[in-house]
Amino acid sequence: MILEVKNLQKVYGDKTVVNIEDLQIAAGETVGLVGNNGAGKTTFFRMLLDLIRPTNGEVLSKGENVMHNDNWKNYTASFLDEGFLIDYLTPEEYFIFIGSLNNLSVADVSAYLSQYGEFFNGEILNSGKYIRDFSKGNQNKVGIAAALMQKPEILILDEPFANLDPTTQIRLKKLLKEQTGNMTTFISSHDLNHVTDVCNRIILVEKGQVIKDFKTDENTLKELENYFSA
Numbered sequence: 001m002i003l004e005v006k007n008l009q010k011v012y013g014d015k016t017v018v019n020i021e022d023l024q025i026a027a028g029e030t031v032g033l034v035g036n037n038g039a040g041k042t043t044f045f046r047m048l049l050d051l052i053r054p055t056n057g058e059v060l061s062k063g064e065n066v067m068h069n070d071n072w073k074n075y076t077a078s079f080l081d082e083g084f085l086i087d088y089l090t091p092e093e094y095f096i097f098i099g100s101l102n103n104l105s106v107a108d109v110s111a112y113l114s115q116y117g118e119f120f121n122g123e124i125l126n127s128g129k130y131i132r133d134f135s136k137g138n139q140n141k142v143g144i145a146a147a148l149m150q151k152p153e154i155l156i157l158d159e160p161f162a163n164l165d166p167t168t169q170i171r172l173k174k175l176l177k178e179q180t181g182n183m184t185t186f187i188s189s190h191d192l193n194h195v196t197d198v199c200n201r202i203i204l205v206e207k208g209q210v211i212k213d214f215k216t217d218e219n220t221l222k223e224l225e226n227y228f229s230a
């Protein structure tokens with residue numbers, strides 16, 4: 001198992017917002033995390049990335065606790081929110097910076113970005129604007145592209161379809177399918193259609209707990225729609 005979660009809990013005041021006893025993710029799985037507002041998805045992702053500390057329990061990446069070891073940082077990339085970006089850089093400068101952390105030359109980064117013409121829709125590169133001056137949707141595109149550029153073994157994206165127009169959502173699905181081949185991918189989403197299309201496993205959370213965990217098949221979308229319409 002590339003990722004294991006054991007007895008993971010996050011408590012704020014008298015509220016347990018994440019409570020996952022045991023979760024095992026095998027290398028290469030594309031896992032969709034779904035659940036209503038406040039279900040604990042972002043809190044869970046933040047613990048996977050050691051951005052917040054669990055109240056109890058642990059996250060093991062390749063068997064090592066992410067709190068006590070930095071190895072996972074070499075093979076994990078993520079984009080949770082705009083806080084992952086650097087506001088005073090242009091997108092090009094940001095991509096080059098992230099590339100440099102991953103031993104990619106400026107030429108490597110340019111070559112990589114050349115395939116993003118459609119996804120960026122002509123609005124990201126060569127604009128002369130700083131990241132802070134882009135719309136939220138366009139900021140998301142920068143963050144997602146920068147995470148994918150690292151070709152990580154583990155990719156974690158929090159609501160990647162949010163704030164994107166329908167055309168771009170469809171382009172993003174295509175990109176994810178093309179680029180996440182061998183990656184272990186964790187994607188949270190409120191878009192049941194997209195998440196079942198992209199992911200081969202769906203984990204449904206409610207009040208911090210795993211309610212359902214199943215492999216995606218032709219019935220999954222219907223099951224999820226039924227669940228959420230209750």
Ligand SMILES: Nc1ncnc2c1ncn2[C@@H]1O[C@H](COP(=O)(O)OP(=O)(O)OP(=O)(O)O)[C@@H](O)[C@H]1O
Nearest residue numbers: 012013017035036037038039040041042043044190
């Ligand atoms: N720092 C904090 N202090 C207190 N409560 C918090 C804190 N961070 C999150 N929470 C609470 O934890 C719960 C889970 O929040 P979280 O953002 O993880 O949910 P989510 O599933 O990502 O929701 P959404 O779909 O709305 O993004 C919510 O009730 C939230 O108010």
